Amino acid sequence: MLHKPLGLLAELTHRCPLGCPYCSNPLALDAREDELDTAAWLRVFREAAELGVLQLHLSGGEPGARRDLVDLAAGAHVAGLYTNLITSAVGITEETLGALAKAGLDHVQISIQDSDAASADRIAGYRGAFAKKRALAAAVVRHNLLLTVNAVVHRANIERIGDMVDLALALGASRIEIAHVQYYGWALKNRAALMPSRAQVERAAAALSELRSRHHGRIVIDAVIPDYYARYPKPCVGGWGRRSLNVTPSGKVLPCHAAESLTGLEFWNVRQHSLADIWANSPAFNAFRGTAWMKEPCASCPRRELDFGGCRCQAFALTGDAAATDPVCQLAPDHARVAQLAAVQTDAPYAYRRM
């Protein structure tokens, strides 16, 4: 049975003032002149709502780099979508935020790179970013919008999870995501410089559990597991072509934000096809939908509809075969390779994400 998607991630632009070395955008970034225009995005939002999408995530790059951001948020709201802004906070003024709130924006997620200002700015590759984040977070709360803080953790900041939760509480956030780096694209390029040690990961897990019980009812703490130290893989995007879709700045529709790293898949574009047509018929969406594509050990595994074989992009990145079991899984034939890769760690400088 074909599920209806619940969420759409709209990468409005790949332009971003920050240079985070774990950026989820692809290494080959879309140029400004290739971006969809306002009318095309608004049509995508209406088609998404008709298809059953409930939540829209306005992301990037930095969505604030789009001059039409307020018009896009307003159109999404009119289409009936729950609209979430995912921002670095750099490039969104309080005036823009006020206009967004008025336009019907439902929620704002602001990334922080660390709880320590100097370290945060070093990781972001942008001096003064941390101060701008604090200022926008305060404005979000003043406008009575719910705030989520997103903190990506890695070897340089993983010891300060507790401080990051305290910071989120001080900023007035109702939710924080503690997300271990996922190694695709820029993060794969910077893997050794981001990879935490096993001891760090274990301390972080203990800290997280203590923080959750201490702050129960005050702030929701969601976590993204450290893949390379896990025993089972994550159910990537809740199953390929099952719950969500991603539209790139130039209009390509992907089952997940990293899917373009899979060579040989055919992605359809909203310039040529409706979203409903793409969801049902595009070759990329059908490539790994359901369980029929699986090989052993996935094909007969009792967990096959829990984690859907894990992440296709990770399977491809680590084994060269997009239909292989995600090597993060302890049952995967290539599982030992993950531990070898995780053991390669360095404090060398990052390759910052740049256009």
Place this chain on the structure above:
Amino acid sequence: MEHRLSDPSALIPSEARPRLPRGVRLVHNEAQGGWILLAPERVFKADAIAAEIIKRCTGEVTFAELVDELAKSYAAPRERVLADVGALLRGLADKRLLEL
């Protein structure tokens, strides 16, 4: 989790006026087959009874009034409605989906 059962502060005060914060919305969606509570990067399916309870969380009525009304409209023992509705609303409040 277990402290919720024994901790009296976890109970919902009778005079609390539960309401959904801005950014949390209950919607009916045909394509997704029913009532859905939309929240920051989370989506919860709500059954018909949960939806009826959440619909009444407008900040206008107190928790005690809400329980009275539900007990009346469902012809159910007040004690039981109090326990069930209290558990639902406490769970939502702990997830920051409800203001008390």
